[in-house]
Amino acid sequence: MSSSLSLPGWFSRPRFAAMARPPAPVDLEPIRRGMLDALGSRVAQPHTILPPRIAHAVDAERLWYLRGELMQALASMHGEQHARSELARITELFRGVLPQGLAASLPARRDR
Numbered sequence: 001m002s003s004s005l006s007l008p009g010w011f012s013r014p015r016f017a018a019m020a021r022p023p024a025p026v027d028l029e030p031i032r033r034g035m036l037d038a039l040g041s042r043v044a045q046p047h048t049i050l051p052p053r054i055a056h057a058v059d060a061e062r063l064w065y066l067r068g069e070l071m072q073a074l075a076s077m078h079g080e081q082h083a084r085s086e087l088a089r090i091t092e093l094f095r096g097v098l099p100q101g102l103a104a105s106l107p108a109r110r111d112r
Contacts (some may be wrong), residue, residue, distance in 0.1 A: 031063050031093045035070055038086040040077075047073035060097045067091070 035054045043051060050069055057063045067087060074083035095106060 026060055026097050028057070028060060028063060028097070031060065031090070031097065032057070034090045034093050035063065035066070038070065038074060038090060043073065044077055047076070060094065061099060061102060064094060064098060064102055 032054055036051060039047075039051060039054075047069070050066070050073055054063065054066055054070075057066060067090065070090070071083050071087050074086055091106065094103075095109075098106070
């Protein structure tokens, strides 16, 4: 078997180099801050576990999936209309941050 057909040689070719690089670090603080600000300082039971989960989420994907719990908490504290409004604002913060597969689920931008 020639070295150009070996697996180690095949994976080290330039076309796979970009796939092997870790993604660039993303600043999650605007998203995290937006989510925590929406909750406010007084979180009602049973949602008291949500702020620490938001604060300690390590990537955009985890924050994205916490939106459902955030919606539930906001709706129970402030009503569904307020919760939807806040979630729409927070969802916009995910633009350019999510992995490609999740980014496809972002709503289209509205012309303002």
